[in-house]
Amino acid sequence: MPAESVLLRFMEGEGTADLDAYLRAGGYAAARHALTALTPEGVIDIVDQSGLRGKGGAGFPTARKWKFIPRGAPLKYVVVNGDEAEPCTFKDHMLLERAPHLLVEGIIIAAYAVGARKAYVYVRREGYLARERLRQAVAAAHARGFLGRKIFGTEMDLDVVVHSGAGAYIAGEETALLESLEGRRAMPRQRPPFPAVFGLYGRPTVVNNVETLSHLPAVIRLGAEAYRALGPPALFSVSGHVRTPGVYELPLGTPMRQVIAAAGGLRAGRRFKAAFPGGSSSAILTAEHLDVPMDYEPLRAAGSMLGSASLIVMDDTTCIVRVVARAVAFYKEESCGKCTPCREGTYWLSQIFDRILTGRGRAEDLELLAHISRGMSNGACFCLLGESVPPSLEASLRHFRHEYEYHIRTGRCDVEEALAAAVVPGA
């Protein structure tokens, strides 16, 4: 791990869930500095120049989001998206479990910048340990005067409430999250108006991801230039066929090959086949993309996206048809049902994948998959959930069409057959 890691050093070993451990590591100095020595506009400027972008998947510049908040509104909210349910993304949970004070400190800085006095952290139901550690962190910060009335001796008041989700991937979509927080079914809202203007209870609301806010102490401590010089840094969730799957802090722009190496590389004797660079919503990339820098623009140019920086690595034992079928099944399960292209499209796609994988595929199925996929693209769906299906489906049809064709023609899997043939009896 590079010595200059800004998040991981708080997460390693015993972590810094304990307030004293966090303080020994320099914790809360950045929030204190922001509140006592900087104006809210000054904080926004630093964040703007730091290049910090949303880490939940959309990559929207954080300071720009904050600037949409009307200055004069009497009541504003900070809402933290800790729903983290994008397949194979696990950095936010690790942050909450091992370094929850990074988020608490980040919330203080963000609330000061936008003028909010109340923050909600929405954590998905399954994050029991994350929620427990965060609640303890909030209580400990409160007891030391870092939250509550007149924090750090200033005029600022701030309360943080930890709120549990109840099991719905769509609650990670920011307007669906607000609906859920208001006690309704988690279904996305029409935008505009955007949450910055009409958010929680109709009030101006900043919705930021856990990791995004956890970067703020480092941004303030280092200053925009020094922070930016570190990449800027990002947490990569690396999973799948690597030797040591985990969360790694690396500069944005690190080539995919090096991110895989950081996670121990591939297993002995295996070859790289493909990868999702940014969770299952990002288009699958192949070996020709191994040197693409993992950053917003280069990945877009390669036909994919950085998303939540969740690299899912697949080696040569992987049946791509099965993987894409499972991804489609996920979106079918999690579709909220509000709009037809998503609700029906994911269902039809799943039916077709089912028959292909059970030896009942038809020659015309590949064109049918592509046709349904087109019907879910380019704004056809109400939110990004349905639109998350076509990228990897279409990439798989382009790069691995022969695997689909083999399944349809023979009813068998060419990858499985090749593996079985490679096994030397008695070896």
Add this chain to the structure above:
Amino acid sequence: MPPLPDEARDEIRRLPDHYEQRRSALLPALFVAQREIGWLPPEALQEVADLLDLPLSDVTAVASFYRFFFLEPPGRHLILLCTNLACLLNGAEGLRRHLEERLGIRPGQTTPDGAFTFRESECLAACHLAPMLMVDRERFGPLTPRAVDELLERYRAR
């Protein structure tokens, strides 16, 4: 069905204090009721509706939307086996078949002795443990069939 104990009713009445609008207390209130009863029978939904002064239809609509509200009694322990991508790539399908065989039920069902409800799960944000599962609030992984057997034995006794 016994009504909620007084302490739980008071707890639910205090929940709206954290929010600008009372309705935000609905999900937390349903979890309080479920903690007390083990699931959400119609009487519990009615009681939550009364305590928060919300229409029963709204309460039911919300309770039926999210997967961690139980509208039927679950087993004593909830097994969530992740079968999403990182776990799939690391053998989750074999573990699913193993669990089906050991428990004698399919995903979504409860064992006849009431010990386990078994669900296939989407990604549980612990891919460094793949293939993994959760029992109640605990995560376990990377798993082997044998490790699964030991877990079942341990939890069946509880």
